[in-house]
Amino acid sequence: MPDTPTVIQADSLTRVFSTYRKREGFLGSLSSFVRRETSTKTAVDGVSFRIERGELVGFLGPNGAGKTTTLKLLSGILHPTSGSATVLGHAPWRREADFQRRISIVMGQKNQLWWDLPAMDSFALNRDIYQIPERDFRARLDELTALFGLEDLTTQPLRKLSLGERMKCELVGSLLHAPEVLFLDEPTIGLDVVTQKRLREFIGAYSRRTGVTTILTSHYMRDVEELCKRAVIIDHGRIIYDGALRDLVQKHATHKLIEVLFTQTVASETCGRFGDLVECDGMRATLRVARDRVPQVAASLLGELPVADISIAETSAEEVVRGLFQERSAALPEPAP
Amino acid sequence: MSADLASARPGLGLRKYWSAAIFSAQDAFAYRATAIVWMLVDFIPSVVMILVWQAAYRTQDQVEGYSLNDMVTYYLLTGIIAGALTSHAEFTMNWEIRDGRLTPQLTRPISYPLLVMCKETGWLVAKASVGLPIFALLVFLFRGYVVVPHLTPLGWLGFVLAFVLAYLILSLIGACLGCLSLWTIESSGVFELWWSLGGVLSGGLLPLELLPSALRQVAFAMPHRWGSYFPVRVLLGKVPVSEIYEGVLTQLGWVVALSLILLILWRLGTRKYEGWGG
Numbered sequence: 001m002p003d004t005p006t007v008i009q010a011d012s013l014t015r016v017f018s019t020y021r022k023r024e025g026f027l028g029s030l031s032s033f034v035r036r037e038t039s040t041k042t043a044v045d046g047v048s049f050r051i052e053r054g055e056l057v058g059f060l061g062p063n064g065a066g067k068t069t070t071l072k073l074l075s076g077i078l079h080p081t082s083g084s085a086t087v088l089g090h091a092p093w094r095r096e097a098d099f100q101r102r103i104s105i106v107m108g109q110k111n112q113l114w115w116d117l118p119a120m121d122s123f124a125l126n127r128d129i130y131q132i133p134e135r136d137f138r139a140r141l142d143e144l145t146a147l148f149g150l151e152d153l154t155t156q157p158l159r160k161l162s163l164g165e166r167m168k169c170e171l172v173g174s175l176l177h178a179p180e181v182l183f184l185d186e187p188t189i190g191l192d193v194v195t196q197k198r199l200r201e202f203i204g205a206y207s208r209r210t211g212v213t214t215i216l217t218s219h220y221m222r223d224v225e226e227l228c229k230r231a232v233i234i235d236h237g238r239i240i241y242d243g244a245l246r247d248l249v250q251k252h253a254t255h256k257l258i259e260v261l262f263t264q265t266v267a268s269e270t271c272g273r274f275g276d277l278v279e280c281d282g283m284r285a286t287l288r289v290a291r292d293r294v295p296q297v298a299a300s301l302l303g304e305l306p307v308a309d310i311s312i313a314e315t316s317a318e319e320v321v322r323g324l325f326q327e328r329s330a331a332l333p334e335p336a337p
Numbered sequence: 338m339s340a341d342l343a344s345a346r347p348g349l350g351l352r353k354y355w356s357a358a359i360f361s362a363q364d365a366f367a368y369r370a371t372a373i374v375w376m377l378v379d380f381i382p383s384v385v386m387i388l389v390w391q392a393a394y395r396t397q398d399q400v401e402g403y404s405l406n407d408m409v410t411y412y413l414l415t416g417i418i419a420g421a422l423t424s425h426a427e428f429t430m431n432w433e434i435r436d437g438r439l440t441p442q443l444t445r446p447i448s449y450p451l452l453v454m455c456k457e458t459g460w461l462v463a464k465a466s467v468g469l470p471i472f473a474l475l476v477f478l479f480r481g482y483v484v485v486p487h488l489t490p491l492g493w494l495g496f497v498l499a500f501v502l503a504y505l506i507l508s509l510i511g512a513c514l515g516c517l518s519l520w521t522i523e524s525s526g527v528f529e530l531w532w533s534l535g536g537v538l539s540g541g542l543l544p545l546e547l548l549p550s551a552l553r554q555v556a557f558a559m560p561h562r563w564g565s566y567f568p569v570r571v572l573l574g575k576v577p578v579s580e581i582y583e584g585v586l587t588q589l590g591w592v593v594a595l596s597l598i599l600l601i602l603w604r605l606g607t608r609k610y611e612g613w614g615g
Binding site for chain 2 (some may be wrong): 069
């Protein structure tokens with residue numbers, strides 16, 4: 001296989017699902033038993049992008065946006081309705097063994113390891129499925145269990161581990177064959193914030209060390225902000241942004257945040273005159289101000305109020321993305337009843 | 338430890354399937370009580386039928402060439418052999434497809450139906466190991482009736498072949514039925530219907546010679562009788578050696594046909610699969 005920089009390429013990738021509709025209640029069940037109404041839903045709608053070797057790209061979007069379906073198409077789980085894609089030079093849905101040995105997928109909501117057996121047994125099964133030479137298997141296992149701090153946990157039945165520990169085991173199991181492409185589908189879902197952070201650190205450290213090409217889907221902005229230089233934002237099956245998160249903020253953030261610290265108490269009504277009041281406790285206030293009015297408002301605040309300190313910050317990426325989704329939802333027509 | 342047994346695995350690309358069977362057997366041994374219950378479920382109909390036939394033979398010595406001793410031995414052998422051979426890959430596949438657990442499996446370099454069949458084999462090994470003591474106890478209880486098999490070496494070889502091929506036929510049927518869930522999502526009703534009919538057509542309820550002629554013809558056209566029924570009849574000495582090998586060839590034909598059907602169902606079904614459940 002030539003060592004081309006483009007590892008993943010999608011061209012007008014589309015997937016339509018057909019679903020059954022059922023009216024509510026017992027009579028609705030009865031009538032749908034006799035005659036079923038079907039409808040279609042376009043989960044991925046003409047998506048195109050390229051991902052280069054070693055990139056760690058975050059796919060962001062609300063539930064049902066099409067992130068996971070895109071991942072399923074690229075990992076060969078689903079056949080597309082139309083369009084094409086190549087991953088490592090293969091059409092994923094052909095499910096060729098050579099392709100499957102070079103990729104891995106971790107799904108935050110699906111266990112791949114054996115529930116009642118220690119993770120070590122599932123790892124040994126993966127060794128045989130991916131035909132990993134024993135020496136490589138041992139070396140990678142030692143490295144990964146040390147990286148994830150799992151040394152004492154792999155011999156306990158999986159069901160006895162916490163959700164965070166299980167997810168780490170899932171990650172170890174999926175990395176043993178040293179995949180060239182890694183698909184991570186909501187790996188931090190359901191985890192507490194501390195475990196989420198640790199998992200992100202592990203993913204980041206592994207990615208830097210091995211240069212594995214990774215697509216990460218998440219609806220936690222933090223995952224993408226901390227790990228990915230590039231974000232692909234999907235909504236209603238379409239890509240609405242593809243680029244650096246920082247550029248997104250600069251391009252789409254219409255406001256900035258001005259935080260002011262006062263030397264004496266100031267009423268919130270007074271602060272509210274200078275911009276949209278985000279919060280105010282008398283001694284401290286945060287205002288949301290249109291970008292072009294920031295210098296003028298900052299000067300007014302300094303001139304008219306007893307200001308001890310003032311700082312100006314960009315709107316958070318999360319807020320920008322949320323605003324983007326809200327704008328699109330408002331612009332889209334209401335679905336047919 | 339599993340790793341010890343798995344290290345004795347065969348070569349080529351079959352290693353993964355061997356390991357899956359070993360780990361599955363370990364998993365099943367963790368649920369010994371369930372294995373015992375399943376084996377009892379397989380023996381209960383046999384014991385009930387023995388009691389019914391004991392009453393029926395009070396007025397006659399032979400029924401279609403079967404003596405009471407033949408009949409008791411037939412049901413005891415059917416209990417242990419059917420129990421050791423009948424996997425339920427279809428229920429596992431149905432559950433994993435409906436639950437979306439199939440989804441990540443499709444990205445691995447392994448045949449999923451074959452993986453499930455191997456996992457079920459692990460369960461069968463565990464089930465048979467708890468079934469043998471139950472079988473020994475029943476043989477002891479009915480010791481006055483049990484016919485000891487008298488087979489030539491060729492007959493024994495034929496039995497072993499018939500047993501292995503019967504296992505493959507039943508596993509492949511299970512996997513083919515399991516593929517239906519790729520279309521219907523929930524197929525357990527179809528499975529129940531298939532196996533209920535199978536209870537009659539496989540000789541589990543009655544030796545097939547005792548069925549009404551029309552039903553017997555249906556049974557002879559279906560694959561069920563090449564499951565436990567054929568090896569049981571071989572062991573009972575009811576099949577001449579030449580016919581044993583004809584039967585083995587027919588079983589082989591069914592294995593090939595069912596493998597092709599499975600391949601087609603799997604290819605078509607996974608094209609349609611929608612990866613439910615996130």
